[in-house]
Amino acid sequence: MTNDSATDNTAANDPEANSSATEASATSDDFEWPARLRRRYTPLSLIARGGMADVFRARDEFLGRDVAVKLFRAAATAESDFRRQEIEVDVLARLNHPNLVTLLDAAVDRTDPVRPRIYFVMELVEGTDLKRRLDSGPLRNRQVAQVGYWVATALEYVHDLGIVHRDVKPANILIAVTNDGLTVNSKLGDFGIASIGNAQAIPDEDFVTGTVAYLSPEQARGEEVGPASDVYSLGLVILQCLTAQLAFPGPPQHSAMVRLINDPEIPDFVPDEWRILLRAMTSREPGDRPDIHDVAVAMGQFSFTESGRHRSPPVPVSIALPGPLPDEAFDRITAMAARINSVPLAMVSIAGHDRVWFTSRHDLDVTSIGMDAAANAPALIQSTPWVIEDATIDLRSAQNPLMTPNGSDAESFRFYAGVPILTADNTAIGTLCVLDVNPRTIDADALATLEDLAVMVMREIESLVIAHDD
Structure with missing residues (x-):
């Protein structure tokens, strides 16, 4: 997800979005709610507000369930914006995986032909996004392994369909933690800049303020981007889960350039088996990185090992x-x-x-x-x-x-x-x-x-x- 759009799940705000949005009761008169949407969906609350779109909790009156509605502003209808939104719909419509946010509906409301409104309707997933969770500190190793496992299996499914996400970062990962803190489930969202097949460099306007901290070196160099780019980005996310710190902090240009000459620093407290995997995932050469399937296998094994290491048997x-x-x-x-x-x-x-x-x-x-x-x-x-x-x-x-x-x-x-x-x-x-x-x-x-x-x-x-x- 870029920082010009709101998140495409219901419990996570864009890093640059207005975090003051709260889930207060609402009616369709409280928001600019298009007529076509009002015929089926009743807005309940504003979840997230971004530069191009807002995300609402809404009630599907036909099916009697709550959903998430991502509503693009009328101003976000430039040709490039429409292209990006069409790509996202095309990608989301192909996907059906338990660790991906599910698209339920998508349309353009043309009640006002001068100001058309594009909207997506998605499953409502309760929880928070990983970025917000990391703001309060690192995760336990067991939780990190589970997040890594779920996201890796989702990416494996995506890659098998020939899709490259290109925007793997904590703000695009929705998590739900059980009350005892032992189990974390994750869903990957926002395919706004995904590509079908390998793709050329992402235009600067698509990540000026968004994903720079998690770019792969080939993205930063403006080269063709393939599945290995997602592996690199996930490696940085996993490392941040362990440390609660960005691997490459600083201004966007500095952050993008420093990864071309330096590998991310992995602290000494990171277990050796994790260190080996993270070093491989964040190799500056795409060909030296493991396949996402192998990452999923390793994270599943880490999760199982950590379960036995930190918890007595039942x-x-x-x-x-x-x-x-x-x-x-x-x-x-x-x-x-x-x-x-x-x-x-x-x-x-x-x-x-x-x-x-x-x-x-x-x-x-x-x-x-x-x-x-x-x-x-x-x-x-x-x-x-x-x-x-x-x-x-x-x-x-x-x-x-x-x-x-x-x-x-x-x-x-x-x-x-x-x-x-x-x-x-x-x-x-x-x-x-x-x-x-x-x-x-x-x-x-x-x-x-x-x-x-x-x-x-x-x-x-x-x-x-x-x-x-x-």
């Missing part, structure tokens, strides 16, 4: 399930999961301090693997299923001893589908997963059944805890 696990002891009830559930999915192996895995224990398993000699190498790590940091259809082409399984991506081991598993085992407070303590030696797919109904079986596993664990306490 009490039910440590009391009732002290080791890889098979339980008859669990065996029935895993056998059911294997039969339903026609796979040779299903298992319940429980996270400990530093390992994942395979509590219930069939025909498997391995009883545990290191937490940082677990294929089910992502399922433990999200509340949705995690699927690897073919390990030979999916590097997310690269370090798991049960799965061999190069396909050299005929006994290795190539398919994995796991769902988290969740406590009442939505904390993941393990996974229920199915594996196959052959690559395959799994449909939504089968995943839903796995989730139901995971609930049964949690109930068995709770029963064991009660029995232990008695």
Whole structure:
């Protein structure tokens, strides 16, 4: 997002936008609300105000839900403005990903033909933007890993569609933190200067006051920009999450130029594995940076490792399930999961301090693997299923001893589908997963059944805890 437009989510202001906007009750008479919008959407409050557009919380009277409306001012109708807005609509209309802000509607209100008004209607996402959160200090390492993971997976999806965001920065990342502070979900927004395919340099007017602090060196040099540019920008964002400081502060021109000759400084307190990744992501040469897929894999592993490093395992696990002891009830559930999915192996895995224990398993000699190498790590940091259809082409399984991506081991598993085992407070303590030696797919109904079986596993664990306490 440029600083000439308001944010395209509902809970985050543009860095240069009027931060005094508050969510006070409103009517359509309080704002310049076009007639076409009034027929369906009722404004409730002003969320953010930028140089070219305002973002409102509004009520969709047809569907009975609250939405976000990004309304461009009539003055923002120059040819270049229309082009930028058309690009944003074109890009957003192609996207459907849980970590991207979803576009619901877009149109031009021509009630006043002299002053047409362009508007976008998007999902309403509660929370704050990452820039505002960082104003109060750095995030915990676990939170940083989660933010990095979600944004990287969103960018991987975008890049696979041939789209380069070109404006990855904290103000364009919406975050929601759970009450206990352990889990952070993120959504990437504002595709106002995105490109479909590699693109030439962004015109100066598009980032004069906006994204300079997060530009890649090739952007600063005015060269062609590709997916590697987003990787660099995300690297600076992750570093800022750890330090709450800009990597390249100062006036825009100085900030843009200094990255051409210096790498960002990474403080000594940053863990070594993070340092290696950040150094690669912020390499001045695009070809030396990792693919965004590899960044997502690394951030998922970091999140899992940090979870074990800073948080004791759940009490039910440590009391009732002290080791890889098979339980008859669990065996029935895993056998059911294997039969339903026609796979040779299903298992319940429980996270400990530093390992994942395979509590219930069939025909498997391995009883545990290191937490940082677990294929089910992502399922433990999200509340949705995690699927690897073919390990030979999916590097997310690269370090798991049960799965061999190069396909050299005929006994290795190539398919994995796991769902988290969740406590009442939505904390993941393990996974229920199915594996196959052959690559395959799994449909939504089968995943839903796995989730139901995971609930049964949690109930068995709770029963064991009660029995232990008695």
